[in-house]
Amino acid sequence: MSMAGTDIAELRPADPFVPQIYRVDRVSRELADTVTLDLTPLSGSRPPFAPGQFNMLYAFGIGEVAISMSGDRAHDAFVHTVRDVGAVSGAIAKLAPGAVIGLRGPFGTGWPVKEAEGSDIVIIAGGLGLAPLRPAIYEILANRGRYGRVVILFGSRNPTEMLYRHELEEWRQRLDIDIEVTVDHADADWRGNVGVVPALIPRAAFDPHEAVALICGPEVMMRFTVNALRDIGLTPESIFLSMERNMKCAIGLCGHCQFGSTFVCKDGPVMRFDRIAGIFTVREI
Amino acid sequence: MATLEQILQEHPFFVDAPAELVRLVAGCARNHIFHAGEYLFHEGEPANEFFLIRQGKVALEIDAPGHAPIVFETSGVGDFVGASWLIPPYRWVFDARAVELTRATGIDAACLRGKCEADHDLGYEMMKRFLPVLVRRLHATRLQVLDVYGRH
Numbered sequence: 001m002s003m004a005g006t007d008i009a010e011l012r013p014a015d016p017f018v019p020q021i022y023r024v025d026r027v028s029r030e031l032a033d034t035v036t037l038d039l040t041p042l043s044g045s046r047p048p049f050a051p052g053q054f055n056m057l058y059a060f061g062i063g064e065v066a067i068s069m070s071g072d073r074a075h076d077a078f079v080h081t082v083r084d085v086g087a088v089s090g091a092i093a094k095l096a097p098g099a100v101i102g103l104r105g106p107f108g109t110g111w112p113v114k115e116a117e118g119s120d121i122v123i124i125a126g127g128l129g130l131a132p133l134r135p136a137i138y139e140i141l142a143n144r145g146r147y148g149r150v151v152i153l154f155g156s157r158n159p160t161e162m163l164y165r166h167e168l169e170e171w172r173q174r175l176d177i178d179i180e181v182t183v184d185h186a187d188a189d190w191r192g193n194v195g196v197v198p199a200l201i202p203r204a205a206f207d208p209h210e211a212v213a214l215i216c217g218p219e220v221m222m223r224f225t226v227n228a229l230r231d232i233g234l235t236p237e238s239i240f241l242s243m244e245r246n247m248k249c250a251i252g253l254c255g256h257c258q259f260g261s262t263f264v265c266k267d268g269p270v271m272r273f274d275r276i277a278g279i280f281t282v283r284e285i
Numbered sequence: 286m287a288t289l290e291q292i293l294q295e296h297p298f299f300v301d302a303p304a305e306l307v308r309l310v311a312g313c314a315r316n317h318i319f320h321a322g323e324y325l326f327h328e329g330e331p332a333n334e335f336f337l338i339r340q341g342k343v344a345l346e347i348d349a350p351g352h353a354p355i356v357f358e359t360s361g362v363g364d365f366v367g368a369s370w371l372i373p374p375y376r377w378v379f380d381a382r383a384v385e386l387t388r389a390t391g392i393d394a395a396c397l398r399g400k401c402e403a404d405h406d407l408g409y410e411m412m413k414r415f416l417p418v419l420v421r422r423l424h425a426t427r428l429q430v431l432d433v434y435g436r437h
Contacts, residue, residue: 127434194356
C-alpha cells in the first residue's frame with residue numbers, strides 16, 4: 001500500500017463528514033410511527049458516547065437526520081429511537097434488520113450525570129423526549145448510590161402513545177426512584193394522572209435546592225417546565241435542557257443550528273439553562 | 286380525632302392561613318369519603334360545594350355522547366376540585382369522579398360566599414388562594430390544547 005493511501009485510510013475514520021456503515025441488527029416497534037433501531041458497525045466496534053449525545057443517521061440517497069442516543073452505554077450497539085415525521089426519518093423508520101445505514105458521530109454535549117453525583121435528580125420528559133434521556137436514566141440507575149432522590153416525571157399525549165411504557169412500568173417497581181406519568185387526555189379506564197407534566201413538579205419529592213433537573217421534550221413543554229422548576233426554587237445553573245434545531249454538519253461549521261451565539265450541534269444539544277436563558281423565549285432564534 | 290379546623294389547617298390550600306380564616310371556613314366544612322368510581326358531582330347540577338382533597342385522586346371528565354367519557358384533568362392530594370361555585374349561575378360544567386378511594390373536605394359554597402360577602406378581608410384572603418391555582422390551571426390548559434406531543 002502506498003504511503004499516500006495509508007494516510008487517506010488513516011484519516012478517513014476521523015473525518016466527521018464521512019459516514020461509517022452500520023448494520024441494523026434489531027428493530028423494535030415502539031409506537032405506530034416510532035421504532036427503535038440497534039445499529040452496529042460493519043467493522044470494528046462502535047465509538048464511545050455520552051448520554052445526551054446524538055448521531056447523524058444517513059438514509060442512503062435520501063438524506064441525513066440528527067437522532068439522539070437512546071440506549072444503554074453498556075450496550076454494544078448504538079440504539080436510536082426514530083419517529084417517522086419526514087422523508088429521511090420515514091426511510092430510517094422503515095429499515096428492516098440486516099439493512100445498512102450511514103452514521104456519523106457521536107456529536108454534541110451530554111447530560112451532566114457525573115457532575116450531578118451527590119444531588120437529587122429530577123428527570124422530566126415529554127413525548128419522544130424520553131428517548132434522549134433514557135441513556136442518562138440507565139447511567140443513574142446503574143450508579144444509584146451516587147445520587148440523592150431520583151424522580152422521573154413523564155408526560156405523554158395519551159396512554160396508548162406512551163414511549164417505553166413497558167420500561168416505565170419496570171422502573172416503577174423499583175423502591176429507590178419515584179416515577180409519575182401524566183397524559184394530556186385519557187378515557188375513564190386510565191387510573192393515572194391527566195394534565196401537563198409541569199403540574200407534577202410541585203408534588204414531586206426532591207429538594208429543589210439540592211437538585212439537578214434534566215429536561216427533554218417539545219420546546220413549549222420545556223419552557224413551561226423551566227418556569228415551574230424556577231417557581232419552586234431551582235437555580236438556572238441546575239437546569240439542563242436538550243435543545244433541538246436543524247442539525248446539518250453536526251460540528252458547528254454550517255450554522256444551520258445556530259441558536260443565538262451558540263450552535264446546538266456543538267455547544268448542545270444538552271445546554272445549561274443559565275447559558276441560554278436570555279434567548280430561550282426569543283422568537284426566530 | 287382531628288377537628289375540621291385542624292384538617293383544614295393542614296391542607297396545602299390553607300398554608301400560612303390565619304387561624305381566624307380557617308375557623309370561619311371550617312364553619313362551612315364537612316368531610317366526605319368517595320369510593321372509586323363514585324361521582325363528586327355531575328355536569329349541570331348546582332355547584333353547592335367544592336372539595337379539598339386530602340387523599341386519593343379525582344378525574345374531571347366530559348361525557349361525549351357515543352364515546353367513553355374523556356378525562357381532561359386529574360386532581361390529587363392538596364388540590365381543590367370545583368370552581369363553578371364561584372361564579373353564577375353556580376352550576377357544574379364537568380363531571381368529577383373519584384379514581385380511587387378519595388377523602389375530601391367539602392366546603393358549602395353558599396355558606397362561604399355569604400361569609401366572604403359579609404367579611405371582605407376573608408373574601409380577599411380566599412381570592413388570593415384561589416386565583417393563583419386557577420391561573421396555573423389556565424396556563425396548563427393552554428399547554429394541553431397545543432397538543433405538543435402530536436405530529437406537527
